[in-house]
Amino acid sequence: MIFSILSQNPPFQKHTHEHEHEKPKVNHDKEHEKYCSRLREANEDEHDLRSGRRMPEFELPGPQGYEEAISFANWDVFWYTRGFNSMDSERSRRHASKLLTYPMTIGSVLHQHSSLMLNNQRLTPEGSRSMAAIRSTLHTEPGAPETHEASVGKSQVRIFILGARGESSLPPHVWEQLGFLFPAANFHIFFIGPQVALPRERQTPSTPPIDTGSPTGSSEPETAGSNLPSEKIPGDSASSKESPNTDTMQIEEKRPLYTPNVYTPQTPAAIPPLKWTRSSLARYGVPSYTTPYSYQVSLSGLQVDNYADVHPLFEETLDPYSDVFFFFAPGFGFPSPSYKNEAGEAVLQISSPTEWGPVLPMLLASKCPIFVTGFSPADVERDVRSLSTAPGVAGEFEWVVTPGPNPFGSEKWEVADFDPRIMVKTNWGIWAIREIYKWVFSSNAIAPCFICDIRVMKRHKEKGEEFWWLKRLPCRTIKIIGLIVGIQQYEKRISYIVDDGTSVIECVHKCSAPPPSPAKAGKPKRSNYVNDPALPKPVAWIGHTVEIVGRIYEFEAKESTEEYSKRTREVRRQIQVQEISVSTKSL
16 A cells, blocks of 8 residues: 555655656655565555465474474475475465464474584584584484384473563464474473463353243343443433543543654464463463463463563573573664663663563573574674673673574564564574583582593683583583492592493592501501501492592603603593492492
8 A cells, every 4th residue: 555655646746737848856765666665565465364365375284294304494495395385476485484483493493404504604513512402302312213202201392482472472283383393392382571462361151131921932122132232322412422532532542652763562462262271370470371282382471571580480490401592583782661771871671670681691590592583684783792781691601503594584574663664574583692601610510421431521621611521511520430440549549440331440539648646666567558547548449339429630641661751641531539429329
């Protein structure tokens, strides 16, 4: 409609019959054609959605066939390998991409066959190790079939969507498509934010009154009309005087407030409740619901002003192997509309204590990956730049996915209400961060492993922080269980030789020697070296099974012979024992 109006009445055109040969020179907007073509496209898409035609692009496929691989290169290949109906027009592509952009964005970055890889430099080496943790829960071991039976005994994968708006109003069968990508995983999706759509209350159908006095059992016309809404009576002067004012007041109340140049998305309408939808107010303490839609996907919505209010409910159970956070266009880099600093200047939302300020440090401390999308290149750049100014975030994270385009962003133009020249595409770009260093250096970060793993661990030295990579898991403190095969006592330490069946390693336990007992006059010293009271007493002896917690120490072996001094010294590793105890576990 806007395009047709602009075409019929172009700006700067003078409707005059005088001096037609002297037309004024007008500097037309170079972006005019681009704006009008996009407006026309968006307008026609909206009319097509309301045309009432059959929409084959919205007919979603069921579970994926056995051993049928899915490609995440782009929309076209995904639709083909997933078994969607053929997208015969660009309009069908736009409709389908807008509907599926949220679940497919999540699935495409979490899947082991994601298009964000090390080869195209979208996934960082640190991010590859971080993603390996949650992918080990989403998929089976190499060679094992991806079936639902393989999910037995696995943890439920929880996806937290913070600041959820329109994505919380999607039909549950759309989110079920995410579960079809991972047959061996179970999902619980949480929508958390002040604009989360909640189910509307169920209304019990009212039974019309039955006139028992009527022989046929039918009601009188007056009785039937009493259940209908009251209508305006022409002869009633009171109603004719009051109704205009009442209608005007209702219209004014429903009319939304308009703020120029500020886009405030509206809360989605209430969603229809399903048969299994139940209230979760008693569990979470805020307006919420839970819908166990299928054996694989459950949905929960929490309507809360700030995620920090409900973070204590999940803090103790967050696990990087089964939990992940998503922000869909959160607006980190936009000024806060509700908070200003002492100088009266608006701060960014990522630093505002009433918005995302306290949230991101909490999420970084959980060690779970954090994915963020943006609706345009400028929006992605704005959010990334805001990270360097946020307290508790700047310098405290590492990249998991570098900023760039999202292959599964929406292809439909979204037009801003306050300015039709502003058009964006939902989830155009994506990036991800994660904090791991603080967790590695905490006292609770103990990684169980075998001695053979210690032999092949890679050392990490960056930013003055040192730890080891246990395959794809960062660690500094390790735990082993093995059999003592040798003991050597020294004045201030004890050396245990431990064998766990995979290899042998030396474990050095530093301890203070006991005070020497006064020697009796005329009595010679004992010659038993093992029971010498001047040496520390071992916790266990040869043949005992022990559990050892400690840190890896690497050193160069010294050669005593001059002939071997020219050779490269061998690098050896040992464990500096922090705790040692006799174990009752069998090897």
